[in-house]
Amino acid sequence: MLGRRSLFLLLPLFAGLAAVIGWPLLQTVWLSFTDAQLGDATGNFVGLANYAHAFRSHGFRHALGVTITFSLSTVAIEMVLGLLVGLLLDLPLRGRGILRAILIIPWALPTVINAMAWRVIYNPDFGALNALLTQTHIIGAYRSWLGDPGLALASIAGADIWKTFPFVALVTLAGLQNVPRELKEAAYIDGAGPWMRFKTVILPAIATPLMIAAVLRIIDTIKVFDIIWVMTRGGPANATKSLSIMVYEQAFSFGNAGYGAAIALLSVAISVVLIGGYMRATRAQTASA
Amino acid sequence: MTQYRSKKRFFLACASLLALQIGLAEAASANTVLHGLFMSQAGYSEADVRAMTAAYVKMHPDVTVDLEFVPYESLHDKILLSKGSANGYDVVLYDVIWPAEFATKHILQDVSDRITPDMKSGIEPGAWTTVTYKDREYGLPWLLDSKFLYYNKAILAKAGITAVPTTWPEVIADSKIIKDKGILQYPIAWSWSQAEALICDYAVLLNAYGGQFVDSAGAPAFQTGGGLDALTFMVDSLKSGVSNPHSTEYLEEDVRRVFSAGQAAFALNWSYMWALANNNPKESKIVGQVGVEPAPGVPGKSTISSVNGAMGLGIPTASKNAAAAWDYITYLTSQKVEDAYTADAIPMWKSSFEEPALMNGPLGPMAKAMETTQTQLFPRPFVPNYPQFSAALQTNIQQSLLGKAEPAAALKAAADTITGD
Numbered sequence: 001m002l003g004r005r006s007l008f009l010l011l012p013l014f015a016g017l018a019a020v021i022g023w024p025l026l027q028t029v030w031l032s033f034t035d036a037q038l039g040d041a042t043g044n045f046v047g048l049a050n051y052a053h054a055f056r057s058h059g060f061r062h063a064l065g066v067t068i069t070f071s072l073s074t075v076a077i078e079m080v081l082g083l084l085v086g087l088l089l090d091l092p093l094r095g096r097g098i099l100r101a102i103l104i105i106p107w108a109l110p111t112v113i114n115a116m117a118w119r120v121i122y123n124p125d126f127g128a129l130n131a132l133l134t135q136t137h138i139i140g141a142y143r144s145w146l147g148d149p150g151l152a153l154a155s156i157a158g159a160d161i162w163k164t165f166p167f168v169a170l171v172t173l174a175g176l177q178n179v180p181r182e183l184k185e186a187a188y189i190d191g192a193g194p195w196m197r198f199k200t201v202i203l204p205a206i207a208t209p210l211m212i213a214a215v216l217r218i219i220d221t222i223k224v225f226d227i228i229w230v231m232t233r234g235g236p237a238n239a240t241k242s243l244s245i246m247v248y249e250q251a252f253s254f255g256n257a258g259y260g261a262a263i264a265l266l267s268v269a270i271s272v273v274l275i276g277g278y279m280r281a282t283r284a285q286t287a288s289a
Numbered sequence: 290m291t292q293y294r295s296k297k298r299f300f301l302a303c304a305s306l307l308a309l310q311i312g313l314a315e316a317a318s319a320n321t322v323l324h325g326l327f328m329s330q331a332g333y334s335e336a337d338v339r340a341m342t343a344a345y346v347k348m349h350p351d352v353t354v355d356l357e358f359v360p361y362e363s364l365h366d367k368i369l370l371s372k373g374s375a376n377g378y379d380v381v382l383y384d385v386i387w388p389a390e391f392a393t394k395h396i397l398q399d400v401s402d403r404i405t406p407d408m409k410s411g412i413e414p415g416a417w418t419t420v421t422y423k424d425r426e427y428g429l430p431w432l433l434d435s436k437f438l439y440y441n442k443a444i445l446a447k448a449g450i451t452a453v454p455t456t457w458p459e460v461i462a463d464s465k466i467i468k469d470k471g472i473l474q475y476p477i478a479w480s481w482s483q484a485e486a487l488i489c490d491y492a493v494l495l496n497a498y499g500g501q502f503v504d505s506a507g508a509p510a511f512q513t514g515g516g517l518d519a520l521t522f523m524v525d526s527l528k529s530g531v532s533n534p535h536s537t538e539y540l541e542e543d544v545r546r547v548f549s550a551g552q553a554a555f556a557l558n559w560s561y562m563w564a565l566a567n568n569n570p571k572e573s574k575i576v577g578q579v580g581v582e583p584a585p586g587v588p589g590k591s592t593i594s595s596v597n598g599a600m601g602l603g604i605p606t607a608s609k610n611a612a613a614a615w616d617y618i619t620y621l622t623s624q625k626v627e628d629a630y631t632a633d634a635i636p637m638w639k640s641s642f643e644e645p646a647l648m649n650g651p652l653g654p655m656a657k658a659m660e661t662t663q664t665q666l667f668p669r670p671f672v673p674n675y676p677q678f679s680a681a682l683q684t685n686i687q688q689s690l691l692g693k694a695e696p697a698a699a700l701k702a703a704a705d706t707i708t709g710d
Contacts, residue, residue: 037394038369124535125547147482147538149691233362235483236537237687252366253676255394 031261038255050262060263062238063246066153067267070242071221071274074157074164079214081161082168087202089169090176100173107166115230118159122146122231146232149239156231156240160224164217171213175206211282215275222271243267321613322353325380326367329358332432332561332600337630338621345620352613362484365676368605372396377607379614382431385599386485386669386679388422393673397427397603403615404429411624415666416637419599422671428603429622433637435595435662436493436557436584437655439566443578444554447472455592456585457497457522460555464531467554475533477526478544478553481690483683486540488669489596490557491686494519496667497587497594503670509704511682512697515590520696524689537690549573557584559598560635563655581654583662597666599637635659674707681706 032050036043054060089100106114121128122145130142145155179202187197225244228234234241234249241249243263251260325342329335335358342354357378359367365387371377372394383391391397404426409417416430438460440453448467454460464476480486495502500515510516526532533539533553541558548556549566551574556562565572567579583593602618604611620626627636631647635656641647642660672678681703689699 038372124538125543125550125552142535144535144538147535149693233483235683235687237483237691237693238684249680252370253680254674255369255676 028261028264031258032265034258036258038251038257043258046258050259051266053259054263054266059238059241059246060243060266063241063243063263064270066240067222067224067242067244068270070153070157070160070224071218074160074221075214075217077157077161078165078168078217079210081165082213083172083206083210085165085169086172086176086206087198089173103166103169105166106163107170109163111163111226112230114159114163115227118155118162119146119231122155147236149236152232152236152239156228159231160221160227163227164220168210168213168217171209172206175209176202179205207282211279214278214282218274218278219271222267222274243270320351320353321610322355323379323610323614323617324355324377325357325617326364326371326378327356327358327382328361328364328600332434332634333630334633337633341621341626341630342617344626345617349616352617354617368396369394371605372607374607378605379608379610380618381603381605382600383428383603385419385597385601386675388420388427388601389671389673390675391603392422392425392427395606398606398608398611399425400428400604400615401426411638411640413637413639413663415597415663416599418597418666418668420601420603428601429618430599430601430637431622432598432600432634433659433663433666434559434561434598434600434634435659435666436489436559436598437563437658437662438582438584439548439556439558439562440580440582441548441551441554441575441578442580443575444472444476444551448554453580453582454585455582457494457587457594460585461526461529461531464526464555465529468531473552473554475530475535475552476554477532477536478539478547478556479523479532479536480539480541480544480558481523481536481687482538482540482543483687484540485679485683487683487686488679489598491519491523491682492596492667492669493557493584493594494522496596497585497591498522499587499590503672507670507672509678509707512700512704517697517700518587520686520689520700523686524696527690537687549575551575560655560659561633564632564652567654568651581658583658593662593665595662595665595667597668599666631656637663678707 031043033045033047034043035046035049085103089096089103093099109117124130124142124144124147127142127145129145130139133139134142143151146152183201184197187201192200223244224242225248228240228242228245229248232240234245244267247260247264247267250256250263327335327338333341338358339356342356346352346354361384364382364384368378368381368383368387368391371381381397383397388397392399408429412430413433416433417426419430420426420428438454444467445453445463448463448470450463450466454463460477467473467476479490481490492502495511495516498515498518500517500519501510502516504510523532527534527536533547536544539547541562544553544556544558545562545565547553548558548562549572563579563581567573567576567581570576584595586592586594602621604614604618608614622637624636624638624641627634627638628641628644628647631650631652635641635652636647642656647653647656669675670678685694685699685703685706688694688702689696694702
């Protein structure tokens with residue numbers, strides 16, 4: 001009886017979710033099977049043609065490569081850096097509170113502001129990075145960080161890592177609060193070294209929150225759009241064109257709503273596969289630990 | 290009794306307020322509200338458009354104009370998306386490259402029948418290409434523009450160059466002198482980022498080398514002849530070190546900043562750079578040192594070169610206030626208004642070029658360069674799939690500029706992408 005009543009009370013929420021998420025999702029799925037153009041909703045049913053076109057297209061494969069490279073590299077570095085900084089800030093340091101507060105600043109910045117700030121830092125003529133690296137004789141001349149296809153994606157990844165590693169650090173810190181002090185002390189008294197203490201006492205406590213952080217970051221980076229759009233708009237020579245930039249270009253600039261929807265759904269599918277794989281691997285690791 | 294009176298007064302006051310509110314609502318509903326979409330970079334500034342609009346509204350108290358300003362990069366997509374919007378725009382600013390697409394997709398109203406003979410004869414012919422597709426007009430031209438060759442007089446003098454180059458090979462030769470004398474490492478700045486800016490620079494050079502974007506059947510024709518010569522020129526200028534290699538990251542604003550900082554001897558840019566680089570000490574370190582000329586030609590092929598960068602004002606098909614929108618557009622584009630706002634844009638009316646205040650004033654050199662150029666504004670192709678056309682060219686031209694493909698191969702790849710091969 002209570003179950004039915006709860007379900008009844010949850011109905012408005014389900015209706016809201018169905019209207020806000022379910023209906024647009026179904027529409028997107030339907031669009032992906034049509035050749036609909038933007039502003040002309042009545043497209044013809046074309047079956048899987050948009051998906052087949054995507055897999056045949058060099059542009060899609062390239063954007064997929066860019067997206068996966070960006071996602072894996074930024075998430076991996078953010079996880080390691082965030083974990084190390086989180087562990088560091090858990091130590092009884094002087095001014096720890098201030099350091100923790102400063103850590104939040106990059107994370108709190110809107111992505112567009114962060115991207116614009118880094119564009120200024122990377123500026124090929126007046127940028128701080130060029131000034132720093134030439135004055136310390138690390139490079140000989142000013143470089144075009146966002147204009148060189150070999151550097152542009154790494155430069156954007158750098159800006160993204162700077163903004164989001166604090167998120168992982170904060171998650172690590174939160175997880176560390178759950179480790180009982182007695183357990184740490186017992187491990188220490190039993191003669192466990194730093195690595196053993198980390199592996200057997202600390203890691204199991206923070207593994208789950210870290211997994212959640214990684215999953216969230218993978219979702220974010222697979223759909224990356226704003227930071228790239230502000231910094232390079234997908235250039236130079238498409239070197240930073242991610243799947244989301246491609247979706248935007250196809251659906252909104254070229255008006256190919258059907259094809260754009262198909263690429264958008266493919267990028268969601270990639271997210272699901274990567275997240276599933278990561279969760280399985282982490283569960284197996286946690287179980288064996 | 291007193292309590293009763295005060296209650297009565299309270300109810301009367303409420304009723305009066307309600308009546309006033311209903312009256313105001315009715316008055317408001319009698320107003321026409323126009324939604325306008327404009328650009329917040331280059332051409333007329335946001336402040337200019339707001340001032341022009343305020344003056345218009347003052348003369349038309351029954352009209353309210355809501356203005357929205359977006360960067361150029363968002364303008365096309367906003368106009369396209371507004372087609373499906375219930376509360377879309379009544380007036381939109383649009384670029385010369387979009388009428389074909391907007392006409393075929395029924396995004397803009399055909400206003401050919403509203404255009405008067407005075408408008409036809411008074412506005413420069415080059416400006417009309419901005420709004421025309423298949424002999425029908427989809428708005429009124431507003432901004433007349435092209436890219437021009439800017440030069441730093443002090444740097445040229447320091448290098449001992451006495452005559453301003455009038456051909457592109459001369460620009461390269463003078464740049465080599467400047468480079469060899471150690472005055473500047475990279476004398477020329479271009480906007481060769483992966484954006485429409487790159488296509489505009491390429492269009493100027495393609496025009497100079499006598500090339501064409503498409504043939505009479507609308508098929509790509511840039512991959513041979515003048516189109517290939519233009520890209521080869523661009524690549525060679527990077528290889529020889531006279532063009533700034535950072536150009537592959539620059540938009541027009543980056544070119545302006547580099548040139549205004551005295552870090553370039555030559556730059557190709559729109560007319561808006563003149564006032565900022567030569568006349569505005571807050572924006573420029575080279576005030577009074579700037580020269581401007583029509584973009585040069587190539588011996589045996591052209592005397593000057595250009596790209597049509599004009600913009601027009603149109604009425605979306607979904608607008609329910611077409612008559613009021615047209616009235617507002619005719620005001621903004623009128624010679625009286627354009628002549629009053631010459632600080633940021635050169636007027637498009639023929640007789641404006643006879644005004645001594647313009648030709649001999651602070652904008653004189655720019656106006657003279659425009660007067661010469663506007664007779665032969667070179668258009669980018671009028672194809673309905675222009676965004677795809679441009680994107681394919683941008684990517685492949687950049688491949689070549691970045692040394693990843695030979696010019697001929699890059700342009701062939703662009704042509705193949707456009708034709709779907």
